[in-house]
Amino acid sequence: MEKFFALPPEKQKRIIDGALTVFGRNVYRKASAGDIAVAAGISKGMIFHYFGSKKDLYFYLIEFCGKLLTGEMEKRLDKNVTDFFDKLKLTTEIQISVMKQHPALLSFLRNVFFETDPEVESEIKKTTSAGVASTQGMMIEGVDLTKFKDGADPALLLKLLTWASEGLVNTMPMGVSAEDLDVHMADFYKCLDFMKNNFYKGEYL
Amino acid sequence: MEKFFALPPEKQKRIIDGALTVFGRNVYRKASAGDIAVAAGISKGMIFHYFGSKKDLYFYLIEFCGKLLTGEMEKRLDKNVTDFFDKLKLTTEIQISVMKQHPALLSFLRNVFFETDPEVESEIKKTTSAGVASTQGMMIEGVDLTKFKDGADPALLLKLLTWASEGLVNTMPMGVSAEDLDVHMADFYKCLDFMKNNFYKGEYL
DNA sequence: AAATAATAAACCGATTCGGTTTATTGCAGA
DNA sequence: TCTGCAATAAACCGAATCGGTTTATTATTT
Numbered sequence: 001m002e003k004f005f006a007l008p009p010e011k012q013k014r015i016i017d018g019a020l021t022v023f024g025r026n027v028y029r030k031a032s033a034g035d036i037a038v039a040a041g042i043s044k045g046m047i048f049h050y051f052g053s054k055k056d057l058y059f060y061l062i063e064f065c066g067k068l069l070t071g072e073m074e075k076r077l078d079k080n081v082t083d084f085f086d087k088l089k090l091t092t093e094i095q096i097s098v099m100k101q102h103p104a105l106l107s108f109l110r111n112v113f114f115e116t117d118p119e120v121e122s123e124i125k126k127t128t129s130a131g132v133a134s135t136q137g138m139m140i141e142g143v144d145l146t147k148f149k150d151g152a153d154p155a156l157l158l159k160l161l162t163w164a165s166e167g168l169v170n171t172m173p174m175g176v177s178a179e180d181l182d183v184h185m186a187d188f189y190k191c192l193d194f195m196k197n198n199f200y201k202g203e204y205l
Numbered sequence: 206m207e208k209f210f211a212l213p214p215e216k217q218k219r220i221i222d223g224a225l226t227v228f229g230r231n232v233y234r235k236a237s238a239g240d241i242a243v244a245a246g247i248s249k250g251m252i253f254h255y256f257g258s259k260k261d262l263y264f265y266l267i268e269f270c271g272k273l274l275t276g277e278m279e280k281r282l283d284k285n286v287t288d289f290f291d292k293l294k295l296t297t298e299i300q301i302s303v304m305k306q307h308p309a310l311l312s313f314l315r316n317v318f319f320e321t322d323p324e325v326e327s328e329i330k331k332t333t334s335a336g337v338a339s340t341q342g343m344m345i346e347g348v349d350l351t352k353f354k355d356g357a358d359p360a361l362l363l364k365l366l367t368w369a370s371e372g373l374v375n376t377m378p379m380g381v382s383a384e385d386l387d388v389h390m391a392d393f394y395k396c397l398d399f400m401k402n403n404f405y406k407g408e409y410l
Numbered sequence: 411a412a413a414t415a416a417t418a419a420a421c422c423g424a425t426t427c428g429g430t431t432t433a434t435t436g437c438a439g440a
Numbered sequence: 441t442c443t444g445c446a447a448t449a450a451a452c453c454g455a456a457t458c459g460g461t462t463t464a465t466t467a468t469t470t
Contacts, residue, residue, distance in 0.1 A: 166368075
């Protein structure tokens with residue numbers, strides 16, 4: 001893998017994104033090295049020159065994405081944020097910013113999560129058991145629930161907005177441009193503000 | 206294809222669902238007849254005996270799903286429903302009921318929509334141009350907007366709930382059981398009621 | 411110019427592909 | 441029970457593709 005790391009960073013990125021795209025659209029077995037090479041704009045042989053094997057590339061990508069995602073989360077998701085909507089906004093913002101760097105990252109991780117190929121499944125379970133954790137659960141902890149009006153159900157609201165966030169990301173899975181992401185995020189933020197205005201007590205607006 | 210239609214209906218269904226699953230998880234080129242046969246619990250040869258070719262099977266499935274979906278929509282989506290939430294509920298209900306019959310149907314159609322393989326793309330465009338139509342646009346037409354409170358933005362609300370509906374369906378794409386679907390749908394309905402209670406004028410509740 | 415590293419392209423045996431053919435089974439009607 | 445026929449599984453086909461290696465070519469360094 002030293003060979004790979006010796007490459008200029010923008011080329012590393014091209015290869016990573018090409019591989020993420022192919023692994024993000026296909027199951028492990030059907031994601032061929034040839035397709036990855038084409039997507040990355042290099043010759044097939046180079047993949048094995050850089051990574052040794054398809055499997056090695058695959059697990060390198062898992063590690064890379066995991067570290068990037070959790071790294072961004074730890075760096076930017078301030079523990080002191082107790083406002084429900086701020087926290088949700090922040091989480092979405094991080095996801096979007098990651099997708100701007102690597103558009104196929106989320107669909108790749110999703111495929112990894114659902115992968116069942118015996119050649120990789122057991123090792124996946126080993127390396128990702130710590131990583132995933134329930135976003136749902138830790139989202140609501142430390143949140144100041146007293147800001148909500150009586151009758152407003154934060155858990156339900158969280159569920160709704162989590163779905164929406166999922167759907168938002170999922171409705172444009174192909175080559176999603178940064179501008180498109182911004183447009184949709186702006187709409188999503190409008191939704192958040194809208195909800196906040198309606199479900200917070202007046203004094204917290 | 207007469208051979209296929211002569212089969213007992215439950216066997217037809219098994220084959221359809223197997224094929225939908227495989228085509229729903231893979232791009233056309235990577236969805237192999239062998240995998241489909243395994244998923245359907247028949248031998249590979251039978252696929253060609255029933256359908257002639259993989260491509261014929263593929264387009265039969267497109268036609269089948271299209272007819273089923275639009276058929277259900279026309280049958281159940283009453284034109285007289287002018288209530289925003291009733292309409293949304295009805296639409297979701299139809300989608301879920303279709304997914305109960307054929308769990309992989311939606312992901313299959315989704316893949317068809319994004320398919321780019323030259324072997325099938327042009328013919329897809331021909332056969333589906335009429336079918337898709339903008340759900341978003343026709344969702345809001347004929348809806349009684351006067352029921353909303355001042356300050357409630359129905360278009361924004363529709364967007365949010367459409368995303369949520371997308372996310373709801375998309376968060377469990379694998380072998381989703383009917384009970385799971387019911388649980389999630391119940392949650393979604395609770396969200397709808399919740400929104401309705403908050404964004405409708407009092408006299409319409 | 412010689413040596414060395416990076417890369418593409420040709421190549422390898424093995425596997426899988428879409429599709430066909432053959433062998434086996436189940437089930438009519440006699 | 442035998443016979444014929446349709447349904448099916450299993451073996452098979454040449455072609456393509458697979459993961460991976462080797463060779464040839466191009467850049468780069470010395």
